[in-house]
Amino acid sequence: MNDEKPAKPVRHLLGLSGGKDSSALAIYLxxxxxxxxxxxxxxxxxxxxTLEYIDLLEDYLGKPIAKLNARRDFDYYLKLHNNYLPSPRQRWCTINLKLLPFENYVGNDEVISYIAIRADEPSRAGYLSTKPNIKTCFPFKDDGLNKEDITQILEESGLGLPKYYSWRSRSGCYFCFFQRREEWVGLKKHHPDLYERAKEYEKGEGESGKVYTWSQAGTLDDIVNRAESAPEQKKTTPRSKKLIDRFSDSDDDKDSDESCLICTL
Ligand code: SF4
Structure with a gap:
């Protein structure tokens, strides 16, 4: 008699960020x-x-979407980092709030993780787990699907885009430092309470009296005031602009392709 336990089946996992690409991949697969x-x-x-869209997606997929939480919240990790706000070079937020919860969820199971990098963004790189039991798979890349295909998948599903795409080009935390100037303006307009909270973090603490900012360009109020006093045509997205063009806007941003795959795809 063979006492060996049958091997656990390989798990197939797809991480949703509330962004367009991972949502389209979930629909596609x-x-x-x-x-x-x-x-x-x-x-x-x-x-x-984002949370609203995740709920809609859950209904569409007909399956629960597991909600993963970090062991501690952002404020805890901020203190741990001496109140230094995260930045493109100091991505402790991604590691602690996104990557580690994912790795804990996986444990030692053999996993295939499906990543929504498109065929038209071959050079995109980001934070992916390097654990040996996690294999990655890129179905959009493998099947040659690009931006237009993603738009079509979302439109045909009836889900369309999350509502924040009218003022912001990617998912992620309300205070994400990858936001462009216009997106901070959008945050102030659409979520004044969250904008105020993001500002609160800029106050800093401690004896040095040092003020930490989300952007190297200055405090949020500096950035937003400059944007609001800029010429009108630069502030607004033309009404005739199609969905697909808004996606392209984010690709113009130097930092966008370096933003978290796990946060924003
Ligand atoms: S969305 Fe931005 S702020 Fe939030 S964890 Fe990702 S990189 Fe950090």
Whole structure:
């Protein structure tokens, strides 16, 4: 008699960020990989529109989306980092609030993690787990799907884009430092309470009296005031601009392709 336990089946996991690409990938693979497990690493600082979209997606997929939480919240890790706000070079937020919860969720299981990098962004790189039991798979890249295909998938599903795409080009925390100037303006307009909270973090603490800012360009109020006093045509997205062009806007931003794959795809 063989006492060996049967090998645990490989898990198929798809992380949702509340962004367009991972959402489209979930829709694309729903019927192709019925055993897929979906998860969303909630930083506790997500936009309400993101949470709303995750709920809609859950209904569409017909399966629960596991909500992963970090062991501690953002404020805890901020203190741990001497109140230094995270930045593109100091991405402790991604590691603690997104990556580690994912790795804990996986444990030692053999996993295939499906990543929504498109065929038209071959050079995109970001934070991916390097644990040996986690293999990555890039279905959009492998199948040659680009931006237009993603738009089509979302439109045909009836889900469309999350509402924040009218003023912001990617998902992620409301205070994410990858936001462009216009997006901070959008945050102030659409979520004045969250804008105020983001500002609170800039106060800093401690004897040095040092003020930490989300952007090297100055405090949020500096950035927003400059944007609001800029010529009108630079502030607004033309009404005729199509969905797909708004996606392109984010690709113009130097930092966008370096932003977290796990946060914003
Ligand atoms: S969305 Fe931005 S602020 Fe939030 S964890 Fe990712 S990089 Fe950090």
């Amino acid at each position: 729903r019927d192709r990989i019925p055993e897929m497990e979906y998860f969303f690493a909630d930083t506790g600082a997500e936009l309400p529109e």
